[in-house]
Amino acid sequence: MIPFDYERADDARSAVATVAGRPGAVFLGAGTNLVDHMKLGVANPDLLVDVSRLPFDVIEPLQGGGVRIGATVRNSDLAAAPVIRQRYPMLAAALLAGASGQLRNVATTAGNLLQRTRCVYFQDVTTPCNKRRPGSGCSAVEGYTRDHAILGASPHCVAVHPSDMAVALTALDAVVQVEGPSGPRSLAISDLYRLPGDQPQRDTVLEHGELITAVDLPELPMAARSSYRKVRDRASYAFALVSVAAAVDVVDGVMRDVRIALGGVAHKPWRASRAEEALRGAPAAEDAFRHAADAELTEARPLRDNAFKIPMARNTMVTVLRGLTWEEGR
Amino acid sequence: MDVEMTLRVDGARYRLVVDTRTTLLDALRERLGITSPKKGCDHGQCGACTVLLDGRRATTCLALAVAHDDAEIITANGLAAGEELHPVARAFLDHDGFQCGYCTPGQICSAVGMLDEVEAGWPSHVSEELAGGVELDDEEIRERMSGNLCRCGAYANIVAAIREVAR
Numbered sequence: 360m361i362p363f364d365y366e367r368a369d370d371a372r373s374a375v376a377t378v379a380g381r382p383g384a385v386f387l388g389a390g391t392n393l394v395d396h397m398k399l400g401v402a403n404p405d406l407l408v409d410v411s412r413l414p415f416d417v418i419e420p421l422q423g424g425g426v427r428i429g430a431t432v433r434n435s436d437l438a439a440a441p442v443i444r445q446r447y448p449m450l451a452a453a454l455l456a457g458a459s460g461q462l463r464n465v466a467t468t469a470g471n472l473l474q475r476t477r478c479v480y481f482q483d484v485t486t487p488c489n490k491r492r493p494g495s496g497c498s499a500v501e502g503y504t505r506d507h508a509i510l511g512a513s514p515h516c517v518a519v520h521p522s523d524m525a526v527a528l529t530a531l532d533a534v535v536q537v538e539g540p541s542g543p544r545s546l547a548i549s550d551l552y553r554l555p556g557d558q559p560q561r562d563t564v565l566e567h568g569e570l571i572t573a574v575d576l577p578e579l580p581m582a583a584r585s586s587y588r589k590v591r592d593r594a595s596y597a598f599a600l601v602s603v604a605a606a607v608d609v610v611d612g613v614m615r616d617v618r619i620a621l622g623g624v625a626h627k628p629w630r631a632s633r634a635e636e637a638l639r640g641a642p643a644a645e646d647a648f649r650h651a652a653d654a655e656l657t658e659a660r661p662l663r664d665n666a667f668k669i670p671m672a673r674n675t676m677v678t679v680l681r682g683l684t685w686e687e688g689r
Numbered sequence: 690m691d692v693e694m695t696l697r698v699d700g701a702r703y704r705l706v707v708d709t710r711t712t713l714l715d716a717l718r719e720r721l722g723i724t725s726p727k728k729g730c731d732h733g734q735c736g737a738c739t740v741l742l743d744g745r746r747a748t749t750c751l752a753l754a755v756a757h758d759d760a761e762i763i764t765a766n767g768l769a770a771g772e773e774l775h776p777v778a779r780a781f782l783d784h785d786g787f788q789c790g791y792c793t794p795g796q797i798c799s800a801v802g803m804l805d806e807v808e809a810g811w812p813s814h815v816s817e818e819l820a821g822g823v824e825l826d827d828e829e830i831r832e833r834m835s836g837n838l839c840r841c842g843a844y845a846n847i848v849a850a851i852r853e854v855a856r
């Protein structure tokens with residue numbers, strides 16, 4: 360690790376000003392991703408501005424029925440919060456499917472959103488990687504791609520986003536509140552993340568010095584009927600090969616509305632808009648689920664080692680939808 | 690950059706000066722000579738460095754010491770009440786919940802923290818109901834302890850030890 364300075368932020372505004380004013384400065388949450396990357400030489404900041412103790416450790420109701428999750432709320436506290444368990448169960452389930460009890464106890468909401476890809480080449484500084492060193496090439500394209508993307512990739516990067524929580528937040532249309540050098544702004548979560556294109560070094564649209572202060576969940580009654588399913592190499596404590604977050608609104612056996620997002624398949628949590636479109640107004644039945652999953656995956660392009668993810672994504676979508684609607688079929 | 694800070698560990702208070710690069714684990718082991726928490730992977734993956742940090746179980750190898758000025762830390766060593774072993778430590782002995790013992794302090798701290806989480810009604814990934822009311826069966830214990838690896842594979846006895854304490 361290269362030497363660095365450390366400051367504990369007193370408030371959001373000064374934290375933003377400090378980081379914005381120094382190119383090598385970054386925000387520090389619990390450090391479970393950042394400090395790992397500093398040890399590996401993947402990140403080399405010269406100043407850490409610790410925002411983990413800013414007074415954003417609260418979950419509060421929003422006018423209009425939504426819920427605001429402060430940026431420093433710990434993953435375990437968020438998963439345990441009654442309002443999340445009851446009204447947004449897919450979010451609690453996604454959090455509980457991630458990392459371990461010890462890590463969730465410290466990891467922050469903002470840090471979870473901004474954790475970086477687990478692509479092995481990204482984490483290995485001896486190999487070329489466009490995300491870590493722009494222009495150096497992508498080792499995965501010609502290499503090991505079992506964990507990589509099937510949707511939305513570019514020739515410059517085929518990495519996937521690792522967060523479980525972000526998949527549920529994407530299905531829920533969460534809004535990310537940001538404080539920046541030129542003031543606050545709000546971003547729909549699907550606009551926060553980007554596809555790699557020719558700038559894979561940028562995971563999100565955030566500019567240097569922009570601080571996440573909160574994540575807002577809209578009022579969404581159908582989310583009470585939602586779930587998260589994660590497929591991985593072992594039963595626990597592993598990143599997703601494929602995951603699915605979904606919520607349904609079924610009336611008289613017909614899908615009145617539906618929300619679906621996929622994890623483990625793309626550079627960003629993947630909103631399955633085509634599947635949603637195919638399902639609205641369709642019967643809550645196996646055939647419709649298959650048809651919708653296929654519609655979503657028509658654009659899927661496997662790499663050398665990950666063709667299995669296409670049927671896996673399809674089957675997981677169908678299984679989740681079946682699980683959420685099985686009462687209707689009786 | 691050197692920073693002066695305080696740590697409270699197992700009931701004692703320490704003033705120390707650390708380089709900002711020092712992890713909480715290295716501060717405990719290398720600076721204070723408190724070797725109960727172990728360094729397994731140093732990347733957050735094995736749980737050997739688990740302690741109770743301000744009352745909750747946490748790994749210490751990815752935490753920076755400076756970020757935890759004035760923290761209250763309890764290691765597996767500090768769980769004992771004098772000569773009296775903590776019930777979880779006692780159960781690990783009774784059930785042979787270890788072989789080499791390297792992962793054990795982390796397992797014990799993790800189990801203690803985990804039992805508090807169950808007490809608070811926190812669900813896990815394998816809980817039938819997210820709403821609460823957890824029954825700590827073997828499947829629940831395995832899931833909740835999955836952040837602690839044991840290279841000796843003493844898992845069966847670790848589960849038995851925790852099951853006994855939970856009863």
Ligand SMILES: Cc1cc2nc3c(=O)[nH]c(=O)nc-3n(C[C@H](O)[C@H](O)[C@H](O)COP(=O)(O)OP(=O)(O)OC[C@H]3O[C@@H](n4cnc5c(N)ncnc54)[C@H](O)[C@@H]3O)c2cc1C
Nearest residue numbers: 388389390391392393457458467469470471522523571733
């Ligand atoms: C062994 C292991 C297994 C894991 N398994 C999973 C898993 O299965 N699923 C999963 O989803 N995750 C998993 N994780 C990742 C874990 O969820 C993240 O490391 C954690 O959520 C990051 O939170 P943090 O507070 O520690 O962030 P930090 O590491 O402190 O920060 C991460 C990034 O966010 C930035 N940042 C932090 N706060 C802010 C803010 N307020 N505004 C702007 N930028 C900010 C930092 O600058 C940094 O770039 C795993 C991690 C480990 C070590």
Ligand code: SF4
Nearest residue numbers: 478488489497516517
């Ligand atoms: S897939 Fe992306 S992160 Fe992985 S090596 Fe290629 S450029 Fe780097």
Ligand code: FES
Nearest residue numbers: 729730731736750
């Ligand atoms: S040494 Fe900290 S988790 Fe392995």
Ligand code: FES
Nearest residue numbers: 788790839840841
């Ligand atoms: S007892 Fe040897 S690693 Fe667990």
